[in-house]
Amino acid sequence: MSDQWDFYRLLVDDMPASIFVDLGIASGAPLVQFPNLAFLSVRMQQPRPDGLSSQDEYEALIALEDGVSESIGHSGRSIYVGRNTCGGHRDFYFYTDDSTIEAVLRNAMAKWPDYEFETGTRADADWSVYWNFLYPSAEDFQRISNRNLIDKLREHGDQIEAPRKIDHFAIFKTQSGSDGFVSYLRSNGYNISHTTGASGEQFDVAFDRVDQPSRMDEVTIELHGAALGHNGEYDGWGCSIVK
Structure with a gap:
């Protein structure tokens, strides 16, 4: 083991x-x-x-x-x-x-x-x-990651039901995939905080929206599917602590 x-x-x-x-x-x-x-x-x-x-x-x-x-x-x-x-x-x-x-x-x-x-x-x-x-599926791994991050927030006294800006990240193999994902994000209320051009074969997108950490399973599974549909990968989230 x-x-x-x-x-x-x-x-x-x-x-x-x-x-x-x-x-x-x-x-x-x-x-x-x-x-x-x-x-x-x-x-x-x-x-x-x-x-x-x-x-x-x-x-x-x-x-x-x-x-x-x-x-x-x-x-x-x-x-x-x-x-x-x-x-x-x-x-x-x-x-x-x-x-x-x-x-x-x-x-x-x-x-x-x-x-x-x-x-x-x-x-x-x-x-x-x-x-x-x-063995966990990709979505199960996302839920595991969400739970571990929420546990860390709780350890610091965070009120996970309190809305705040949640930062997200995604990675794409093509410019067209990145552009398509950005269009999806804008239509779903996300703010695009940063995008990068080609870095080798990688295109990065950083974005955010006000949400509750307690809702991250629902939010991130949707983002995971959308990123996958644009030949990319959802790469996680982070936020400030609200006590």
């Missing part, structure tokens, strides 16, 4: 879900020495009404997770890559070359006799479950 883990919210089968995933391992994935997927699906005892985990069960679930991941890590033949919490279950995912991993998982769960669980394995040399299910 790497030390670069993060989580994000989404819908899985139209139900609220939360995925916690090892992002750092992506640079080397798939790891050929771990060609099989194993899972452990645990039924939570005190889920919230929406099927996610509750604060009442937080400590028990973290202890269970730590115990299970430690158990499968002893042999060096398995690696823990992420979990999904949804519908009253917490599902843990591992990649392995250990044919006995289900027995290892069952032995680990013997320390938690009050929890119902299931295990399973299948071949997944391409790590399709990691890439197609656990």
Whole structure:
């Protein structure tokens, strides 16, 4: 496992879900020495009404997770890559070359006799479950970035519901893409604070609008899609602190 883990919210089968995933391992994935997927699906005892985990069960679930991941890590033949919490279950995912991993998982769960669980394995040399299910999409990465920035604002006493000027940035591969995005921005109430011409193969646009930091998921997902539609990339936002 790497030390670069993060989580994000989404819908899985139209139900609220939360995925916690090892992002750092992506640079080397798939790891050929771990060609099989194993899972452990645990039924939570005190889920919230929406099927996610509750604060009442937080400590028990973290202890269970730590115990299970430690158990499968002893042999060096398995690696823990992420979990999904949804519908009253917490599902843990591992990649392995250990044919006995289900027995290892069952032995680990013997320390938690009050929890119902299931295990399973299948071949997944391409790590399709990691890439197609656990790994965040571009929009999910934007939401992760938004949450991390809002958390930092809160740490400084910011009132995230308070409107203020929000600065944004975007990068484009062509002048026509940059120009088209600027037209989109102006039609949606943004002020264009700076644009650059060709710098190698990059065209930059800096822009701003008065908004609430609490709305940044809605705002930035729209900007992400608009930038992508003009052959570009939305590159984030920033703002002053309002206490």
